[in-house]
Amino acid sequence: MRLSVIGCGYLGAVHAAAMASIGHDVVGIDVDERKIASLSKGEAPFFEPGLPEILSEGISSGRLRFTTDMSEAKGAKVHFVGVGTPQVKDGYAADLTYVNAAVDGLLPYLSDGDIVAGKSTVPVGTAATLAERVTPTxxxxxxxxxxxxxGFAVKDTIDPDRLVAGIPAGEAGDAATSILREVYHPAIDKGTPFLVTDYATAELVKVAANAFLATKISFINAMAEIAEVTGADVTQLADAIGHDARIGRRFLGAGIGFGGGCLPKDIRAFSARAEELGRSESVSFLREVDAINLRRRDRAVQLVVEGLGGSVFKKNVTVLGAAFKPHSDDIRDSPALDVAVQLHGLGAWVTVTDPEALANAERIHPQLNYVADRDEALRGADAVIVVTEWDEYRRELDPGHAASLTNGHVVIDGRNCLDAAAWRGAGWTYYGMGRP
Incomplete structure (x- = not known):
């Protein structure tokens, strides 16, 4: 089937390449000429494992191409809209400027029976409004x-754990359901659930999932706050409650909290939309979820200060990590960089290292010192803080080797991912998040 993908950022580029990899003929469209030039050469403009391979394969096969010309969408049967919905500058709501522009730009090139499939995360009610513009075509x-x-986007696109489609009732909706089943037939044939809902439910599924995940993470971080004043160990607490099948252990890792381009902005936009609907009390807890998350970043900074005797002024602090999570170069709302910038503001000489995100970080925060080599970044440090749980730090960094490089032996485990006993045994003063 011929498909178009409008918007070739993180979501759109992965979706376009993945659809080509399962046999569709795909054109990706974006207004960013540099991004399109990069993608057209098979070069991913961001780090995502597995993406360069399927990009190159798709382009060489002729099934995948990229352009800035919206008219190239004409003739495609399904048009996926995957543009960004950032947080507005003066509030919590989602900015729908790019979604509206993408749909309006696509309208002249739509034909009878075409499908416009929104993939962007939008406030509930958006699809119904957009349908009023799309249906007349x-x-x-x-x-x-x-x-x-x-970090797992290619797999999640080709082999998702579920597919959800908000589809209108009637003959047109029935036809659209059949077409989407054909688009995703490899996954559906393997047993992936395909859930057909109304528009509002489909829009809520994504934000509800992110809100639940954010709440689970902030819950264990709230328990870490209690553990810190009682002497309890939040990691043992998480293990104990995680054995309850109703709760589960996944995402009960206390630390400096979540970041990235989705969870923070999505829960804020959800709160803003609930307020517009007159139901702000229904999700008022999300404000506290957000607040807990931000407090844990401050707590990590506080631990560095405590570890260095009450002041970081003119002290060398090495920050291990810049991306908001491992297997990514995404620094949007990165807790790691937030911690680094706060330490710099307190007068520390901050050195940041990361396997993938240094170029992005340096572009946004040039005031920090960036060193690509991990060991070189550790050399001469008075304190070390782990803020992104890359394997290079949590598994491959030997505490004895690290001790031979640094001036001081203070380590703050911002992700509770290190072996505390091993680091203490190597002479380090170890500080965890919610741990004695």
Whole structure:
């Protein structure tokens, strides 16, 4: 089937390449000429494991191409809209400027029976409004949210754990359902659930999932705050409650909290939309979820200060990590960089290292010192803080070797990912998050 993908950022580029990899003929469209030039050469403009391979394969096969010309969408049967919905500058709500522009730009090139499939994360009610503009063209709007995990986005697109489609009732909706089943037939044939809902439910599925995940993470971080004043160990607490099948151990890792381009902005936009709907009390807890998350960053900074005797002024602090999570170069709302910038503001000489995110970090925060080599970054440090749990830090860094490089032996485990006994045994003063 011929498909178009409008928006070739993180979501769109992965979706376009993945659809080509399962046999579709795909054109990716974006207004950013540099991004399109990079993608057209098979070069991913961001780090995502597995993406360069399927990009190159798709382009060499002729099934995948990229352009800035929206008219190239004409003739495609399904048009996926995957542009960004950032937080507005003066509030919590989602900015729909790019979604509206993408749909309006696509309208002249739609034909009877076409499908416009929204994938962007939008406030509930957006699809119904967009459908009023799409339906007169003879096309059908559906809402098909994405559930990608950065670092695993290729797998999550080709082999998702579920597919959700908000589809209107009637003959046009029935036809759209059949077409989407054909688009995703490799996954459906393997047993992936394909859930057909109305527009509002499909829109809520994504934000509800992110809100639940954010709440689970902030819950264990709230328990870490209690553990810190009682002497309890939050990691043992998480293990104990995680054995309850109703709760589960995944995402009960206390630390400096979540970041990235999705969870923080999505829970804020959800709160803003609930307020517009007159139901702000229904998700008022999300404000506290957000507040807990931000407090843990401050707590990590506080531990560095405590570890260095009450002041970091003119002290050398090495920050291990810049990306908001491992297997990514994404620094959007990165807790790691937030911690680094706060330490710099307190007068520390901050050296940041990361396997993938240094170029992005330096572009946004040039005031910090960036060193690509991990060992070189550790050399001469008075304190070390782990803020992104890359394997290079949590598994491959020997505490004895690290001790031979640094001036001081203070380590703050911002992700509770290190072996505390091993680091203490190597002579380090170890500080965890919610740990004695």
């Amino acid at each position: 003879g096309a059908t709007l559906v809402w098909n949210p994405e559930f990608l995990r950065e």
